[in-house]
Amino acid sequence: MSTGYLFVLAYILTVVVVVASRYIYIRGGELVFSCVPTHRGISSVKILISMLPMFVLPAFQYNVGPDYFPYVDIFKFGDDRCEWLYMELNYFLKYFVDNPQVIFVVVSLIILLMVFWTIFDMSPYPLLSIFLFWTFKYYFMTFNELRWGVA
Numbered sequence: 001m002s003t004g005y006l007f008v009l010a011y012i013l014t015v016v017v018v019v020a021s022r023y024i025y026i027r028g029g030e031l032v033f034s035c036v037p038t039h040r041g042i043s044s045v046k047i048l049i050s051m052l053p054m055f056v057l058p059a060f061q062y063n064v065g066p067d068y069f070p071y072v073d074i075f076k077f078g079d080d081r082c083e084w085l086y087m088e089l090n091y092f093l094k095y096f097v098d099n100p101q102v103i104f105v106v107v108s109l110i111i112l113l114m115v116f117w118t119i120f121d122m123s124p125y126p127l128l129s130i131f132l133f134w135t136f137k138y139y140f141m142t143f144n145e146l147r148w149g150v151a
Contacts, residue, residue: 006057011134013053018126051116054134058142059108060101065144075100111142 061068074082075090082090093102115133123129133139 010053010057014050014130015127017050017053018130047113047116047120050120051112054139055108055112058112059105061104061143067144071103072100075103108142 058064063069073079074087075094078087078090089106090103093106096102115138119126119129119133
């Protein structure tokens, strides 16, 4: 399957999950499905489930874009020219895991959590907001501009 199909599949799954999440809410610790769209605010479950399809691709990328291997080298060997917070995140993660893939997973999670939280919190039209996030190529920046995303 080509990479283009994976991007479209991730987008379609995200749209389906966001639409379905309008009919799901948590009441008394139980997941409740409703036939009528609910506006019960945002929940962590809605955000995590909605962003999951778009999270998988940048989190588990390999050799995507010109910056992939420089980020791997920065994780392995460090770099004094990088942003302070990004380097602290690298050192912290390297203390627990020696696999450079972890930096892609964590940074993708941070970026997409902030974006989806903002979309569900502030947008009256979450589907339109996700569509704009996708079509204006901000989503694709999560693949290459890790340091920018953390800074």
